Amino acid sequence: MTATVADCERVQRSWFQLRSRVLGGDAWEDDGLVWANGDLMFPQVIDPAALARGVERARAQGARTVGAWLSPDVDPRPLAAAGFERGWEPWWMAGPIDLGGIPADARVELQESTTDYRGIHAGYAADLAMARLRPARAWYAAAYDEGRFAGRAWSHQVGDLAGVFDVDVWQPFQRRGLGTGLMQAVCSAAAVVGAQTVVLNSTPTGVRLYEKCGLERIGTGITWWLHLPIGAGPSPGASHSL
Incomplete structure (x- = not known):
């Protein structure tokens, strides 16, 4: 078979989810966003409210860094607005x-x-x-x-x-x-x-x-990273039901 970038992304997502499930991490979905161990995995559209909830959930669990894996054609502006910085490029x-x-x-x-x-x-x-x-x-x-x-x-x-x-x-x-x-x-x-x-x-x-x-x-992908300050707690009023 001939693999595509979408295949690479699917396997990467599965690996993160497997690690989360077997090693006691956290994996969830929220309004089309798939998360595993505090990383956002290949969204097609990024809803700012769902992004904020995901960051808060990762923060509540003690994450120091929140990552986002993207295809180059996905609009990253919600990430930039939330304080994420563009990172390294996966070469698929x-x-x-x-x-x-x-x-x-x-x-x-x-x-x-x-x-x-x-x-x-x-x-x-x-x-x-x-x-x-x-x-x-x-x-x-x-x-x-x-x-x-x-x-x-x-x-x-x-x-x-x-x-x-x-x-x-x-x-x-x-x-x-x-x-x-x-x-x-x-x-x-x-x-x-x-x-x-x-x-x-x-x-x-x-x-x-x-x-x-x-x-x-x-093909080529892109990562974005949000570095959370040490000791940062959840935002006031944020919900963290798991």
Whole structure:
């Protein structure tokens, strides 16, 4: 199948909603606006009143930043009026799930639990609850270099599509092929359950890796961000029924 930007957005929305549901976050809809963990996900039209309610709900739950993911053709003026600032641009990319036949890498393994995260990163281990879902919908892979934890990646299957997320190889281990190994592991896992096309959003620094895996850029999005002051509470009279 040929993926579109709308497909990329749909998979991104599903990933945020999955994380919210499994990890105890908050996901809701209000007057056509879809929210997950305090982020507004690809609205077609932004109603200022519904936007204000969403910001207040995120604020009441302790959010420090509220994000909004948009298509470039959506009018962002309600966001600007509410104090959001334009942010980075997701570069939507897509390609065949087999990544051009990249072989498996023995340094990379799929995991459903981990002890790799320590200190301020210890909380990330809880994310692997998504990898333990049945039927499987998400897969986590970890990379190791001579026994040292070197990187990670996720995939999430939505029908014929597999979204890839959170691909990261720690700086001391970069340029050793671990990125392609991580991509192969999580894409292969999604292919087993029927995914045919991989989609993701890239920053400029990641494009080289994804192009090496056979992906092409198919479009551009935009993010907006509202940074809430520390200690900010709900506005007087605001309702926060959940």
